[in-house]
Amino acid sequence: MNPEAGEILVVGGGVSGMQASLELAETGHDVMLVERAPYLGGLVSQLDHQFPSNHCGMCRMLPMLHRDSGEQSCLRKGLRHDRIHIRLSTDVTAVEGEPGNFRVSLRKAASCVDPIQCIGCGACVKVCPVETPDDFNAGLSMRKAIFQAAPFNMLNSYRIDPAACTRCGACVSACPTGAIHLTDADRGAFRILVVDDEQIVRDSTAEWLIEEGFAVEKAASGLQALDLLGRSSYHLMLLDIKMPGMDGVEVLKKAKDIAPGITVIMMTAYATVETAIEAMKSGAVEYLIKPFDPEMLLSMADKHYQAFVEAADEKITAGAIVLTGGAALYDPSGDPRNTLEYGVLPQVVTSLEFERMLSPAGPCKGLLLRADGKPVSRIAWIQCVGSRDLQLGADYCSSICCMISIKEALLAREVSGENLRADIFFTDMRVCGKGFHRYKELAESAGHIRFIRGRVHSAIPEAVSGDLQIRYVSLSGIEKEESYDLIVLAIGQRPHPDMPRLAERYGFSLNASGFAESLPFSPSETHRAGIFMAGSFSGLKDIRESVIQASAAAVNASRTMSVLSKSFPQHLDTKDIPPFPDVSREPSRVLAAICSCDAALDVCMDAASVVQRLRQDPAVQDVLFFNHLCAGQDRESLIQEIRQRHPNRLLTASCASCADIFQEVAVAAGMDPRLSVTADIRMPVLCAMSSSKALDTAAKMQQCADLMNSAISEGLVRVKHADAVKPSETAVTARALVAGAGIAGMTAALAIADHGYPVDVVERSDRVGGNLNWIHHTLDGHDVQPYLEEIRQKVESHPRIQVYTRAQVMGVWGEAGHFYTTVAGPDNSVMQFEHGSVILATGGAEASTSLYGHGTNPAVLTQKELETALHSDALASRELSSVVMIQCVGSREAPRNYCSRVCCQTAVKQALALKSQYPDVRIYVLYRDMMLYGFSESAYTRARREGVVFIPYSLDQKPEVVPAETGACVRVFDPVSDRRLEIETDIVVLATGIVPAFTSDDGDIFGVERDPDRFFMEADAKWRPVDAMKTGVFGCGIVNAPLTISETVASAQAAAMRALRILTRTTLASSRITAVVRHSLCSRCQLCIAACPYQARVLDTEADQIRVNAAMCQGCGACASICPNSAAVVEGFSMPQLFEMIDIAVQ
Amino acid sequence: MAEFEPTIVAFVCNWCTYTAADLAGTSRLSYPKPVRLIRVMCTGMVDPQYILKALLEGADAVLVSGCHPGDCHYINGNFKARRRIRLLKEILSQFGFEPERLRLTWIGASDGIQFAEVMREMVSQVKAIGPCTASRLAA
Incomplete structure (x- = not known):
């Protein structure tokens, strides 16, 4: 632990909370992660699948450097990290104090079941007389009052729902281990x-x-x-x-x-x-x-x-607080109109309910069936339920529902087959995130999802067929009908009902819609100093945005601590490991210590057979049994036993959650922790006790004993072949490179420099600020120039930031923690640097175009040209009576087949600005989908109220611009009035979208790939959105994806946080499960170099050896299985180990 | 004569299928217990030698199971496994093993049901084709 770093409180254990906690923990802070539910994961734990892979990639959030600090397993099972203290079923009850010293009270709800004593046999569930809807399955199935909260949890013990429990006590007498204490409630x-x-x-x-x-x-x-x-x-x-x-x-x-x-x-x-x-x-x-x-x-x-x-509340102090409480989802049954009869018709479900129906672990076991048992063959998704609805007071877009519906439609076809008809009824498909538009097009072309623009107004059940007929109005006002088996309502967001109370407790403010309000240009900062936020707390966000904002909130929280304490988590060392005796030449002598988890496992452990089996192996020196090995007397006596008996390897058998404790025990007893292995004997017991319905108790016990024995044998194989070879480490250069001095580059540089590390910022042009130099205000009405000036001054006066203008990065060689950078400055000067991590923030620009007469017809401008003209005299002197804006010019079709996200907002911003300057001007916006996601929807509403006319067009009927005597004439087909319009206009404004300033040469220089749209290619679209595949290189701002200013700031802070994970270390050390090379066996064929997905292997030509970068290696074993000579070995999974494990398995 | 109870060795990846197997266990899905799980970090580290050794030493069938395509924690390890197993199946008969004795599946973390189902299917399939030749010879 780094004593200077202090503790940071993270409230909310969803994806944002986990990400923020991991970021902070990995940069040396101690984190208290508090979650009200009895499991982590929030909403995502209820969703099995995420786009774009349509499966799950949650585990990619886990640290890739210093992997041993946490548990290497599926995150749905739980999160474990040395520096993260997790409090589940816990609420924050009081907060007072100021940044650096918040005093916080935590209250834990009683579970009434002792998790140590509970062996998960489920006897209590059988006798519990109470049935209540299961919230984890969105109320689609019933559960008992004593239940397992989430199906995946690592320690899957039971708990009692105090609201449902009648205190009858049946479970207490049924429990074989006496784990249930009703009076605790x-x-x-x-x-x-x-x-x-x-x-x-x-x-x-x-x-x-x-x-x-x-x-x-x-x-x-x-x-x-x-x-x-x-x-x-x-x-x-x-x-x-x-x-x-x-x-x-x-x-x-x-x-x-x-x-x-x-x-x-x-x-x-x-x-x-x-x-x-x-x-x-x-x-x-x-x-x-x-x-x-x-x-x-x-x-x-x-x-x-x-x-x-x-008095029983846990009192903690925290230097900073990150709030990631999430949002609630809209409940359509609360709508007095409820024209689609949700809650009345069983065929009408919400998108969350549908996710649970799709889940193999859900109430329908992943099968889509109608109430009459027939397979579902037609499903309709209805968008904007509870969003974009002024009558409900929801003047906002919920941002994520469009993508959720497309994903659900594709998954439904995966489950129900190609014949499933999947229709999505929408107003605008807001597919404005990175890669979303391509995903939607693929869903339409290859997935055969139908997208129907229209408003569904009612659903009528057909008595005989059991179908559900829906009626909708198409864009041209024609009433139509379609029949379906199932209707899915894409429900939007609502602020959590507790928000007013939380706002009062923490002292942040709420926006007009009741969500937490952020500071302008900094979405992760609340109005109260020292309190930050991430995720859907400030409005619904998808995983990518939540992950980015969580990293941003983390860097701000960490910065608060650094600035306050005036000390930085500089050079955070991995645990100080003293040198251990070299035992590599000794035969293995294993001390096996078996823990009975406070006697809970005694009922199913066959101690005699455990001893007998272990004793068969001559490597086993001693077998000792303990009652409570992870703490107190037993822990101490194990240390004593090791010191007296001098084993050279330690095998412990216990629950998996204690594994890190035994590493500490090994160190305390003078053993190399790499030579200690923990076998999980708890999970096999859970499985055996709960799974076999048919078996009697004796048979169950036998099965338990068998499974335990094989778990212990497996552990023995791992430990006795364990090797303490310590692969090479990389020394970290505590200095960062930022390429680009736009708002992204400057923000990232400030975040890193405020942590005490020097930063070199390299900018191609002659001045900093990038695109912000020509933008005057945002859609929310915030002035950009004062903000830019503030940031510019901070950067230029920062003692640890050096800005090089008219300079360019020419080469970045090396690896994470230690890059050699060459920068070409003005007048052919060349500078050489060494950096620990590299941030790419080269930005982008408005795309140029020659479409619609731009460049030849002076009446045709781009949005950027309009912005400039509006703030100069160019337009002021002119009378404007009519303006036509055309959206998606050269965008969302080949070759630039992506949505630039900001153009619709810009169009509405300019339309409103023009309206205020020229109240009588007629404005027409020709669009394909208006991408006014989130709270920007309200500006769209305002623009329509002020008389801006929005006319949708499709790709097969694009508008035409014909030059006219003054201005131009625009011809467009209007589907609403079902006829062609001719609009005489003074100016035509084209939204051409954003192109990244990122050539393939840049890609080569930084070792970064480009995505199909030539933006920075991230390691994972959802879970590692600012990381490059190459460890140590990060990309933020609009070189990564089109973003608004505040989104750019968040992504830049996220990139800074990721870079700090490296900079705060002295060395990047290897983890336990890492590949090594047996040089004497290696023939230098280099097959492993090609097979390694992390570029962690190189041929060191001087030494004529294959070298593994131990920090970059993730231990996947691709090298080991491709190596023809068995020279590539993954620690813990070597060939002798696997062979012996197979021997045990087939015994 | 006692009914033939096949021994199945399953190489499961640490991330997806191992979680699914736990889930199958803890959510009371019954699946045949002669299945012996060997946890590996990734299906991409399963050397064909391991599969052959298991079959030669008495396993009646081998399952290799990892994350769905595109979901591999290690980006593409499951694709490497797919290519390798495809080739191994081609030559399996030369060792005297029916190709049906080797199976590759993708089982995601939440697919406890699928894990149990695959296990049941494999057991009944192997029961139909009988014990492994090699183990018969050894006996």
Whole structure:
């Protein structure tokens, strides 16, 4: 741990929360990740598939450098990282303080099931009498009140839903390991002792309290009370004053000796009030005057209960906070119109419900069937349900529903076959993200998805056929009908109902739609210093955007800590590992330590057979059994045993979540942690106990024992062949290169430099600022120039940033952590640098065009030319009566077959600006789909209200521009009025889109590939959106994809965060599972170099050896299986290990 | 005579199919237990020698299962496995093994059901073709 870095709180464990936590943890911060649900993953855990692969790639979020800091397994099973402390089922209850020192209270909801004791046998589920809708399956299936929250969780233990549970106790008696404690829930955990000699008072008081859920016991005398206090603990005592024998005051004094922490309320008759007051001097807190009514008693009890709960809250301090609470989804049944009868007709489902239906782990087991059992053969998706709906107060677009529907349509055809008809009814297909347009076109051409522009107004069930007939109005106003088996409503976003409360608690502000509002130009910053946000908290985002914004929020949180502490997480070392004795020449001597997880595994472990099996192998020196190996006495005694017995390898068998603890144990006992292996014996037990319905208990136990034995044997094979060879490390040069000094480059440079690392910024042109130099304001009305000036000054005055204008990067050689960079400056000067990481931010420009007479007809401008003209005298002197804007000029068709994302926003921005300058001007926007995603939708609404006319056109009927005497004449077919229009106009404005400033030479220089649209090719569109395939190189801003200014800022900060993951290390060390080369066997055939997907292998010609970059190698083993001489070996998966494992398997 | 219970060795990738196998286990899907899982990081690291060794030493069938195309954690390891297994199937009969004894599948993390189904299918298929020649010879 880096003591200077301090802890950062991340609230919300969805994709954004996990990403932010990983980023912070990987740069040396300790992270507290708090999630209200009992599992991580948020909404994405309910979605099995993501576009564009239409499968899942979540695991690609995991660290690729220093992989050993976390668990290398599917993220749906859970997240584990040395520096991330995870609190599930936990809520933040209070926040106070300021950046650098936020004091936060965390409250964990009781699960009532001890996860250590629970072995997942499911006996409790069988006996639970309560059925309730399963939220994980969007309410499509039922579950019991005791249940597993998510199907994948690593420690898949059960928990009790307190709202559904009737406290009948059936599960408690059914549980074979005594793992269930119903009293843990809420007030049941608050134990009250009622002491009164009068039976009627005693009983009625107890009864009232029990009815409210408190745990109550009674005592009839002072002596009995003291006896009970001596035997168990209570939180509150209601104590009568006047009792025979020992009176209340005396009991109080003695009770305080026995249980000093107990809260005591005296019960007194009116006559003895003075005694009660006296008693308060001896430690009673309050008194109740008899006779009292239940309300009085209960409010008093509740007050002390609340104090008890608050006292039990976990208190932490955090230097900064990242909020990633996500958004809620719209519930169509709440719409008073509900014309599609969601919730009434079973054939009408929401997109989330449909995702669960598609999931093989969901309620329909992945099969699409109608209620009558026939396969579903026609599905309609209806877009914009709950979005873009002024009557519902939703003047925004939910941004992600279009892509979700296309993906769902393709998946449905994958499940139900080629004959499935999949129709999407839409207003605008907002496919404006990177690669989205191509995906949609492919869905249309190869996937045979039909896209129908029209508004669906009603759904009518057909009694006989069971079909659902929908009626819709096409663009030209014609009423049409179609029949379907299933209707999927593409539901939009809503702010989480708690948002006002959260805004108050954390002190951020909300926007007009009720989402968290960000600072202008910085989407991850809230209005409160030190509190950042990411993901759908500020409006629905797809995975890519969430991941980018989470990295941006992380870099800002980390920066807050760096600036405040004036110390930087500089040169963060991997754990200081002392040199270990070289045991490579010794035969293996394995100490096997088997843990029974607090006796939970005793029921199914056959210790004798474990010992017998292990003893068969001469490499096993000792077999020891422990009860609770991961902590306390057992942990210490294992360290002692190792020191005494001198094994040279350690095998532990326990639950997988303890693996890192045993690494520490090995180090503490003086063993190389690379020679220690943990076998997971918990998962086999879970599987065996829960899976075999037919088997009786004895057979289950046998199966458990078998599976455990094979897990232990597998572990033994791994450990006894384990090798402590430490592959080479790369020393990190703590300096960054940023190519391009536009807003992306400057933002990235500032983020890195603020962390204390020097940055060289190389800019081709003679001034910084890039495209921001010609943009005056944004669609939201924020002034761009003051912002640019502020950033420019910060960059130019920053002591750690050096800007080189009129310079160009000529070469980048080397590898992550250590690049050699050559920069050509003005006047043929050449500069040489060394850098640890490289950020590409060379930007892009408006595409040039000769279409529609641009360049020949002076009335035809581009959007950029209009922006310039509007802010110069060029237009001011002219009278404008009519303006025509044409969207998608040369865009969204070959050869530039992508959407440039910003042009529709720009068109609306200019239309509104023109309207304010020339109130009588007539403006026509000719478009294909208006891409006003998110909150920019409201500007679109405003433009239409102000009389801007929007006319859709299709590719087969493009507009024509004919020169006229003054201005031009535009001819276009208007599908709404179903006729051709001729518009006389003063100027025609073309939206030509963005082209990246990224040639194939640039690609070669930086070792980066270009995507089909010649933008920077990222390693993974969703999960690693700013990383290049080449480790250590990152791309942000519009060289990566067309983006708005604030999106560019987020991507630049994300790239900076990724670069800091390298810069904060002294060396890039290898992980446990890494490939090595046995040079004596290697014939230098170089097949492995070609096979390596990470370019981690090179032929070192000087040494005549194949060299593996241990940091870049991910341990996939492609080299090992292609090597003809078995010279390429993956640690942990060598040929002898695999062979022996096969031997065990076929025994 | 006791019914023939085939032994199946499954090389599963650490990311997708291993998760699916866990899921099949914990979500009470019954699948035949003679399946022996060998976790590998990626199907792309499965050397044909491993498959042959398993068959020669007594496995009645071998499954290799990884992430769906395009989903490989290591970008393209599953494609490498596909090419390799295709070739291995071509020559499997020369070793005296029916090609049906080797199967390659893509099973995603949430496909517990598919994992159980593939296992059931393989068991019944192998039961139909009988024990592996090599293991018969060895016996």
